[in-house]
Amino acid sequence: MHHNTFIDLCLFYSILLSSTHFSKALECYVCxxxxxxxxxxxxxIQTCNYGEEVCLSEIRWGSTPYWQQGALKQYFVSKRCATKDxxxxxxxxNMATCTHIWYEDWKCSECCKGDRCNYYIISDATAIGKSVLSLVVGLIIGRVF
Incomplete structure (x- = not known):
């Protein structure tokens, strides 16, 4: 009888451990x-809190937070852990203001999943890629017609 109880306990703990999901907390770059x-x-790098399952990156183009007349525009980058919602x-x-127009203030946000996935700021590269693509298409159309 004692032997069966030991086996039952071993079986119980085996099932418990196999059904328990061990997850490592997400890590994001923060600034x-x-x-x-x-x-x-x-x-x-920050280890995210429970429930924060994505890394949030924001890039803003505009003048300094304390606006001054004639202030130059520049990039402002922020990164942090966040919930998906x-x-x-x-x-x-931020989608409506994510224009990448150099003479206007704009702000873009992006979400990514995976440890340290927010190393790069993708939206900036996307805008450059779109500009290059537009230039290439324009050159091709110009040569054809």
Missing amino acids: DNQEDNKGKCLTT KCEKFRSN
Whole structure:
């Protein structure tokens, strides 16, 4: 009888351990309003809290937070951990102003999943890629007609 209890306990714990999901917390790069995607934005890593399953990156083009007449425009990069819902809300709210027009203030947000997935700022590269594509298409059309 004692032998069966031991086997039952072993079986119980085996099933319990096999059904338990062990997950490692997500890691994201974090920084706040840095002038570019260098330095702190590429060296500071945070282990995200429970429930924060994505990395949120924001890039803003505009004048300094304390606006001054004639102030030059520049990039501001922020990165952090976020819930998927919060990240999608930021992304949706910023979509209308995510224009990449150099003479206007704009802000873009992006979400990614996976450890340290927010190393690069994708939306900036996407805008450059679109500009290059437009230039190439324009040159091809110009040569054809």
